[in-house]
Amino acid sequence: MIMAKNNNSLITILITLFFLLVTIDTPNAASLNSKQNEFPGLYTLDDNIELLTNDNFDKKLYGKKYSWLIEFYSSWCGHCQKFAPFWKSFALDVLDWTNFIKIGAIDCAQEDNTPVCRQFEIMGYPTVLYFHENYEAGPKNFGSPMKSFGGVDYLRAHLIEMLKNEQSKGSAKHIPSLLPYIDENVNGLWDLVENKPFVFVIVENTNSTLCAEIILDYAHVNDIVNIKCVKTNSSSILNKLSIVQIPSSPILLVVFKDLSVIPITPRNKSRTTFKNAIKVFLGSKDIDIPKQSLYEFNKDLRDSVPNFQNNIKESLNQMGDVVFQVDLENTIHYSLKHEISAMKIIDGVRYEALIDFFRVLIKYFPFGKNGIDFLTELKYRVEQSADNTITGEAISSHIHDLEQQYDPVYSLPLQWLGCRGSTPSKRGYPCGLWKLFHVLTVQSSELNPPGVDNNEVLTAMHGYIKNFFGCTHCSQHFQKMATDRKIFDVVTPDDSIIWLWESHNIVNKRLAGDETEDPSFPKVEFPTNENCQECRDSNGRWNRGEVLKYLKQVYSAQNIQKQMPDVSNKSVTSASRASRINSFDVRSIWIKYGWMLLILL
Template identity: 25%
Template sequence: MPRTLLLSAAAALLGSGWLPATSAFGPMRRDRGPLFTTSTVVRTLNSSNFDSMLDDTQTVWLVDFYSPWCPHCRQFGPQWEEVANVYGSVDSIQFGAVDCTRQNEICDREDVHAYPGVKLYHVSEEAITMPHVGNVYARHVAKWLEETLKEHGMGPLIDVDKVYPKNPLRDDLKKKEHTFGDPVEPLYDDRSEDMQLKRLKDAGTTALFILEDGFFMSTTILAGERYEAAVTWVKTLAGAFPMKENRAAFAVLVDMMKVKEQWKQNEWMDMLENWKSSVNEKSFPVNLFASKDDLALCTTYTCGLWTVFHSLTVTGVGQLKPSEIMSAIRLVVKHFFGCEECKRHFLKANPESVITKLALRDEDGPQAVALWIWTMHNTVNKVQGKPRWPTNLSCPNCYTNTDEPQSLNPNQLNDEDIVAYVRRVYKIESNVNVSFQTVGTSSWFSMGALAVVGLLFVIYRTLFQQHKHRLIGVKSLKTRDHIA
């Protein structure tokens, strides 16, 4: 596949989103709790008060529909709070927010299936949706609100230019070119067995999150095109997920979900619990699909998604063609990933024509698709100002012209070495130690282990007190575990 195809599509990921420093799969912390819980200006709307808001036709309501795991939603939250404060003294307008992970029925009824979604109520007969265009700050929300009110013979409520005077520095920052961050020496070997097992754990956790939450994003019914996409995705997991035990588990799920052509959410969750009970003892490692919140290495759901994507593209087993795996990845982002800008960027970089071109390389094996995912992932690293992965220190043979500024220029890349490195990191079929799967049963051994841990803790505490001035902060260490 021509390198120009890779780079031109990857460039689509550099397009501006709702917030400039957020990638197509931007950062999202483990905190998945609801937003605005302590806000005095943004009212949380739910099944008990949403209809009252709809009936309050004498008041204009601006409502943010969000998901706590959506990176753009979490970064947009402070902007929403700010604009709500700006209008805090205006009695004729109120600001609300709906957590779509907890209020599926509301979001389904309001036809909100991507986040963040902003709707304006009681200005016209139907609610007006704020378009997803450009970088959205509090100023942009206020400007759109005032323009929309003016179109309907209402307002102005505030003078946006006085509240938010133009800032040349902000305009200059928008034009800033994205660059990779400074490379750092890796703390751990990406290819170590411990790291591979942690990534396997994260892949299983993320796969379960998609099954439990993604399939029913802002809806209570899995049917039609979404159902077909769900079946395709689980079939792909059954054909390409790491370890034969786990592929067998997903094969069981395919049979269970095909019993019906549509699923209500409560029925699906009951079925999924039965599936988990039947396969977790046989998974590798045991209980791989026990919890959707148990990340081992990643600190974000989007990191977990990249882990799944990489793992699928390098497994290279079964009857699936590499382009079919890429097509399934595209489907899961299209239908089951709610971040609007993330989805838009990803689909722009992966139109159907790209899948068609990748299919021409199927006979060559998974290399083209593995390199494709690597290119997009490092494009995201560049947007976020992270180092290119792997670094020159981790894989000296992956790059040439290392004295030049880091880039994705084909003149700097050794494709074969990059793919070989990625495969060594994510392909774990024959690399794991079976002993990881076993658990000691001797109570004497357990007591001995606790004693050793206690002794090591005392030694560590003593050393820490003596040498703590030499230690790097925990936050710094975590960010260096795995760049990509």
């Protein structure tokens, strides 16, 4: 009885241990990859900008009684980083309009957001799209593009022109009319406001947006403040308002129903002073303007989204010109998941560029067997698509299936190591892409016979950056440089190594001191004297023969660092990765064989 009781206790303990081990949340490669690649984005919960994600995008956009202006960006993109302060300032500038026009942003660098960015055919970053009220999903409904350059004044003026265009087509009815009053019958000024004794009229030139701005500023109290815009080219209306001389700058009038006019134009003719003049006049009539209740930004995210802060407290020290395998693999992972898969349709020249990219990766990238098999099968599936056309969604599905089939594709948990910046929006993917193509050019030289004519790596690089690289501004710069430096005239693999090195230094020189530069990793010409004293002569001029030898050493597959040093509290060593790969951990043993022990007991 005692033995039976002990056996029962042992069985109970073993069963409990078995289920604990089965259900314990052991980090797998996918979950680690997700956390390691988690970007904080360029905006926070307190930037007066709606933070959109794949989870909330449809719910927030479609069928609403307000308009949207949404920036699609990538947090690693230098041009996006430059644009972000303008977008924040713009959102603050139009804060009073927020109950009628939402300002949002979605980070396409987040893998979970790829379906949204692909759906709207985002080809470059940043892309700003306008969506009118009551917007509906549809295969052709991609919003209206707005150029993402210029300061706050430009963005505000462009938005107003978009709203006017919508109103001229019968849309944007959720806000008062921004269109200029053109009816010679000035009694029409009181349409929809017949019970009001007066209206405010702003007379301005045809290019001014001041009147529309103030209308939007007071749109929340349109039942109290009624404003009409009259352009200076409407001479007959001006005559009826007793304006004999056409004003050279905006003027503000109070017009009563008997057409008597009181000018209240402030001396300093700005948006703020015009608004104050209206407020003071209303105060003289004992009319108060209630404060509006502003929209509570990101209410649904504040309790559910992780704090957008960098968990890495210390940046990596400058590590010289060392190359880490994990940076290269993370670059390929990002390229496949965030750029190639984000395309709506891949056909024509873009399809050819994709095949070229796969081809050089398969030939020259120092992947393990699973990685090469994964890329080979992926290329095969793409080539089986009808009419040399494939969707990004189909590629995303292939990638998902093949990652399961060839698991583990990547040798280490994916994160930036040598390419890690002082903040998560610095360096990262652009750094990894440079390193990737440096490695490919060196591998091409090492694996092809001496003197062979082969420019396939630079050709693939040009095709990729032109057709897939998300930073539009960067891509355009590279394409111009490639044309100026005659990339397609490069002949041998060794020449390709030198061409890419020279081009990289040209870019570094251009970006040195730029606001997108990581202060912990300044842009300098490489290799530095510290890393290669033989690479320059006594006059400081490059010794290209020595540079070529140095580049072949640094970017050779034999010298790529395969180990994962413990650089932060988020690092996972290669030993622990190998443990998971080979499934020689306690949890795996119990899952596979524990049930046999239970049966025997």
